[in-house]
Every structure is written in structure tokens, then in C-alpha cells.
Amino acid sequence: MEVITPPFHADLANSIEVRGVYKVFGDYMKEGLKLAQQGASKEDVLLRTGSNLALADVTMHIPAAQIFVIMGLSGSGKSTLVRHFNGLIQATAGEILIDGRNVVTLNEEELRQLRRNKVSMVFQSFGLMPHKSVIENAAFAGLTRGEQRKDALAHAALWLERVGLAGYERHYPDELSGGMKQRVGLARALAANTDILLMDEAFSALDPLIRADMQDQLLELNQNLGKTIVFITHDLDEALRLGASIAILNGGRVAQVGAPKDILDNPADEYVARFVERRAVNLE
Numbered sequence: 487m488e489v490i491t492p493p494f495h496a497d498l499a500n501s502i503e504v505r506g507v508y509k510v511f512g513d514y515m516k517e518g519l520k521l522a523q524q525g526a527s528k529e530d531v532l533l534r535t536g537s538n539l540a541l542a543d544v545t546m547h548i549p550a551a552q553i554f555v556i557m558g559l560s561g562s563g564k565s566t567l568v569r570h571f572n573g574l575i576q577a578t579a580g581e582i583l584i585d586g587r588n589v590v591t592l593n594e595e596e597l598r599q600l601r602r603n604k605v606s607m608v609f610q611s612f613g614l615m616p617h618k619s620v621i622e623n624a625a626f627a628g629l630t631r632g633e634q635r636k637d638a639l640a641h642a643a644l645w646l647e648r649v650g651l652a653g654y655e656r657h658y659p660d661e662l663s664g665g666m667k668q669r670v671g672l673a674r675a676l677a678a679n680t681d682i683l684l685m686d687e688a689f690s691a692l693d694p695l696i697r698a699d700m701q702d703q704l705l706e707l708n709q710n711l712g713k714t715i716v717f718i719t720h721d722l723d724e725a726l727r728l729g730a731s732i733a734i735l736n737g738g739r740v741a742q743v744g745a746p747k748d749i750l751d752n753p754a755d756e757y758v759a760r761f762v763e764r765r766a767v768n769l770e
């Protein structure tokens with residue numbers, strides 16, 4: 487079957503454009519969507535339809551080659567939003583443009599290609615294949631892209647070394663600690679060498695020293711290779727250290743998007759102010 491590739495727009499390369507995205511989970515999606523479009527809150531929609539409004543009218547521009555941080559309370563919609571970017575979740579309404587192509591309209595094969603070649607993801611729950619060794623996990627993208635096995639494994643070994651896992655190549659995921667599994671997931675995403683990296687609480691299981699080291703590596707990767715990185719975290723210090731921009735979600739809606747200093751100095755509302763109050767001092 488012929489795969490039709492929608493047009494590529496060079497001026498939008500590696501940016502993510504989110505336009506009016508809504509996501510309603512549950513049996514009464516249409517009713518929930520209508521209420522949300524009229525401005526109803528997550529709680530209202532739940533009370534009146536029993537449906538779960540995860541995202542409402544989310545619009546944001548994620549520039550190429552930037553680290554863009556997403557924060558918000560548990561359940562505010564962070565993971566749901568990011569999973570729209572590689573088509574793991576289908577929007578109820580709205581558009582997501584990557585390289586100017588609307589991800590919402592891609593078919594399964596096009597989505598597979600997108601995940602293989604353009605957008606890789608590091609999951610909070612690691613997402614490793616238990617029956618494959620550490621190095622086979624790390625080399626997954628290269629192997630499925632059809633690279634020579636020797637080359638894909640050599641490349642994966644380099645990334646495993648960079649995340650501090652040299653010597654563990656032949657081990658299996660269930661022989662590793664949580665932090666080590668998280669680093670395998672990270673090595674796998676980095677070895678995939680895609681232009682866009684989605685990271686959902688990707689450092690949460692790491693101890694503080696390794697976490698700081700991984701943050702440094704991510705900044706370096708972003709600076710040297712110009713990767714676009716979308717990074718979900720609960721940790722304000724991590725957000726301020728990594729993010730060129732920070733978006734804060736509240737009940738599925740965007741509370742504020744801005745540079746860290748703007749958010750610290752001028753929080754848009756009480757909710758944002760609560761996030762940043764303990765750091766309400768000027769950033770250098």
C-alpha cells in the first residue's frame with residue numbers, strides 16, 4: 487500500500503504547534519466537549535456528563551531546539567498533552583502540527599514512522615521490553631529502522647555508557663533498579679537520535695547526583711545538537727534549570743506559558759503563584 491506523506495514545511499521544522507486541543511475521556515465525549523467549549527471546568531464536565539475533561543482549549547507554540555517544560559498538579563493533563571504529540575492519544579478536537587503536519591490526521595503507519603524517525607519518548611514507567619536485554623532495548627529504534635545490527639548495537643552501547651550503564655548491556659530490565667531502568671529508557675530515546683524528544687517525568691526515579699548529571703547531559707544535548715525537548719516535571723528547581731519556557735496546566739487548561747523569569751515575577755493567577763512562591767526571588 488502506498489503511504490502518502492503530507493507536505494513538509496521547512497520553516498516549521500522541529501517545532502510543535504498546539505491549536506485548540508481538547509481531550510475528553512468517557513462515554514459522553516461530544517457533550518463533554520460542548521460544555522468545555524462553552525468554558526465549563528473539569529469538575530463541571532464530570533458532574534454533568536460523567537466524562538473526564540483532560541485537556542481544554544490548549545494552544546501553545548513549542549519552538550524548535552528549545553527545552554520546553556510542562557508543569558501542573560497531578561491530573562492537570564501533562565501526560566495526556568504530551569502523548570498527543572506522538573499520536574499515542576487522539577485529540578477530541580484541535581490540531582497538533584509537527585513540521586507543519588497535523589499529527590491528528592496521520593494514519594497508523596504514518597504515526598509509526600513519526601515515532602521511529604521524528605519523535606521519541608522517555609516514559610515515567612520506563613516502557614522497557616522485559617524479554618530483551620538492556621542493549622537490545624537501547625538499540626530498539628535503530629534495529630526497527632533497519633540499521634545494520636552491529637551499528638545499531640554499537641551506537642546504543644555509546645549511549646548506555648553516557649548514562650552510566652557500561653557493563654550492563656547483557657542484563658535484563660528486571661535485574662536493574664528503578665533509576666537504572668529509567669536510564670535505559672533515556673539511552674533508548676537518545677540512541678533513536680530523533681529531532682524531538684518527549685520526556686515524561688524522565689528523571690523522577692534517579693538519585694540526586696545522577697539526576698543533576700542527566701540534567702547537564704540534556705542541556706548539552708540541546709545546546710550541541712539543537713534537539714527540541716518537551717520535559718514534564720513536578721520539580722520546580724529542575725524546571726527552572728532546564729526550561730527556556732515553562733507551561734503550567736490547571737485542570738486541563740493552560741494557566742500560563744512563559745520564560746522562567748516571567749513566571750516567577752508575574753504569575754498569571756493564584757494557582758501559578760502557588761507553584762512558584764518558594765522561588766519568588768529574581769533569577770539571574
Ligand SMILES: Nc1ncnc2c1ncn2[C@@H]1O[C@H](COP(=O)(O)OP(=O)(O)OP(=O)(O)O)[C@@H](O)[C@H]1O
Nearest residue numbers: 511538539540558559560561562563564565566567
Ligand atoms: N485513559 C484514560 N481514561 C480516562 N481518563 C484518563 C485517561 N488518561 C488520563 N485520564 C484523565 O485525564 C486527566 C489528566 O491525566 P494526566 O495523566 O494527563 O495528568 P498528569 O498531569 O500527567 O498527572 P500526573 O502528574 O499524576 O502524571 C486526569 O483526570 C486523568 O484521570
